[in-house]
Amino acid sequence: MNTLKNLQLDATGNLRHFLTIEGLKRQTLVDILDLAESFANIKAQAVKKVPLLRGKTVVNLFFENSTRTRTTFELAAKRLSADVLNINITTSAASKGESLLDMLHNLEAMHCDMFVVRHADSGAAHFIAQNVAPHISVINAGDGQHAHPTQAMLDTFTIRRHKGDFGDLRVAIVGDILHSRVARSQIHALNTLGVGEVRVIGPKTLLPMDHRSLGVHVFHDMESGLAGVDVVIMLRLQRERMEGGLLPSEHEFFQRYGLTGDKLKLAKPDAIVMHPGPINRGVEISSEVADGPQSVILEQVSNGIAVRMAVMAMALGRQPGAETGRET
């Protein structure tokens, strides 16, 4: 079942599923960002939608609750004129592979075109993509601790809007890298797009053992880690990390790794501050910074819609490449 070819691409190298950033070419990521830029302009219209996916059915298949991510996917699909079906499945009802497959086959039988999948298991989106009917595209909206590729694309989209070229940038990702699908996808996206330096900052308990294979520089303190960076990405700290004994307390974490106005001064004066949300104020970031002039956190949210529109449009349509005459 593990095929050598990249599951995400069709025979001509076009995006078919969007499961992970890993293995995608830089041009594919740039195409997504460019297309998202075009979609970001639609909001000038009175009718904020385009008919690209008219007649298509997108199913939001959420095995894990996330109102925010689901909402932006739903809005993105609706702005492309697709019909949207939201299905929330509690993990208890469908934790076994068999019932998961049965459910997928049932949805296939209803002639759906795209599954947007959020699941607590790493690899769930790959598994679904391997087992769905060939006409269905799968978009990974977060699988376990593995990947959250649309989040990484909206983050790089936001960075590009503020900083332009990626080549000279220093980006620091702060916090729980080990358990973060967002961080993993961000690192792949930033490296693929040619960011000058990607840093991760956190205590050893929250960093993967084998961080070298991710292609990042590791720092254990903010003082050296934030020096001269252009972008600071704060990750959400899950409460259960405290219960798991990975950290003594939120207080102590904030003291060393929380982003305050003082610590932010270590970065470049024009550095931007990002956070995938939802924010724990006073745990990983102070309100002063989260609501301050360098914060682009709310922008990330609105950019999320344009980026998700771009990914959906690319996965459901053919992509450029084949020289086709425009019908006039």
Added chain:
Amino acid sequence: MTGPIHIRGGRLVDPSQNLDREADLFIRDGRIAGIGTAPSGFEAQRTIDAAGRVVCPGLIDLQSRLREPGQEHKGTIASETAAAAAGGITTLCCPPDTDPVIDNPAVAEQILYRAGKAGNSRVLPLGALTSRLAGEHLAEMLALQESGCVAVTNASQPVHNTLVMRRALEYAATLGLTVFISSEDPWLAGNGCLHEGQMSTRLGLPGIPECAEVIGISRDLILVERTGVRAHFSRLSTARAVEMVADARARGLPVTCDVTAHQLFLTEMDVGVFDSLCHVRPPLRTFRDRDGLRAALADGVITAVCSDHQPHDPDAKLAPFADTEPGISALETLLPLLLRLADEKVLPRNKALARLTTGPAEVLGNGLGTLALDATADVCIFDPDAWWQVSEETLVSYGKNTPLLGWELKGRVTHTLLEGRVVFERNDSCY
């Protein structure tokens, strides 16, 4: 009882006698009756032409799950012993993690009865070390010993409580029972499902660190030393753990160890993009570990290779990686993989075969694994030059779950004899 059999013209490879030459083999009354020349009055009822083939002792597998009782949808004693025979295996040890657990004589006897009825290979049950394998109370090891269990083990469930482990080893030592130990620190292993390293980092899956095995083994080695029990460490996966066993052996401790055949070939990298067929416990490790295991196999620190056969129904592997069940269907690839090690010059062929015959026989201490005169006539005949492809069609086992699907392997069993009886004979068009 079948009549006398004459195996003609084969190459006899028997590590127990340092034998590696062309010679005929004569079998009568379930025993080896002659090597090279027929005993007086021998009249073959059947002659097997073994020209161009290797004739060796029937293989001994120290660890294979037959799934009966409890999980007959994955395999049965009849189906999996037939697969064993197709792989040249005449003796296999079945661990006690059946349902119900082999922690009382009734289950052991039932397995022996069913295996005898199927008649494909010799099944030796391993009894539970602790009751229900729960790691709390000692199992009735004496009763298990008397009902035919050849050793005791807690299978893949480590005994968390070190005091219980010590008592269990002491009691087994009292009875002269060998203990099979799979060591792993349960807290370090946690809910891990693959090696903690490059792949666990990339895939965002919880990993099992090398130190989980190393710390588990070091605790158990110290207890073995204290209790004087005869211990066999099963399915080592790290080079570091093997070094520790080597040290213990050098100090004269009565310990042996084995490794699974797949650990000698596959690494964490084979997990690729969530390939659930590579989900095994202990997990596939690094290239460094694989090479360390290979070196220890050649050195003789590792004296046995087991299949760790775990057949599954297709659904068991159809889920996101962590939700799939670990294990590989491995009986039929055991011999070809060892032959491949010889081809790759890891160790000579007769030594490779020793790891499947004399090595495990010494662990069991039951006098099997030899073609010596008058020994039980368990024989494996294989064509060392025959290539075949591992596929759902070519595998006899119920379980088609192997990452080797699609691999071309060299070396194919043509006949298997159990106690002088042909229990397997390949009827492919080429044979």
Added chain:
Amino acid sequence: MTTPLQHDLDRVLAGMAARLRATLEERGITAPLMIGIHTGGVWVARCLHQLLGIEEPLGTLDISFYRDDFERIGVHPQVKPSNLPFEVEDRHIILVDDVLQTGRTIRAALNEIFDYGRPASVLLGILVERSGRELPICADVAGLSMDLSPSEQVKLTGPDKLTLSLKRVK
């Protein structure tokens, strides 16, 4: 194979402007808006916009997101943003494109315009009206008319010096 066509486009555009002016007068339209369709249509519209002396800025449309062949050819990532720097609600609009063949682009453009508001009327000005219509759409004012086979394509190059060429496709 591409052959340049020797039309004097300045004269053609001047003729178009004259006829557009007459049509506007006839309909009693005093303050029209002009919208050009990317890419060639914008070039043509820029000239007409000047010739007609329209005060309000030129609007531009990229109809990529409104095409009906998305499933076959997908969407180009570098879609130029549509830019309508005015309200279209209740306004008279002159829609301009370079070539009218199947009519599908105009259908998409009308749809897109209606997503911005409800215009009072739309006039269609086309530089080259050629054969091959697939939808009931025709130009109100056309600069040139050509009868071409389906294998022939007429193409406008610009933006500095507008020229037409004919391309034969296999």
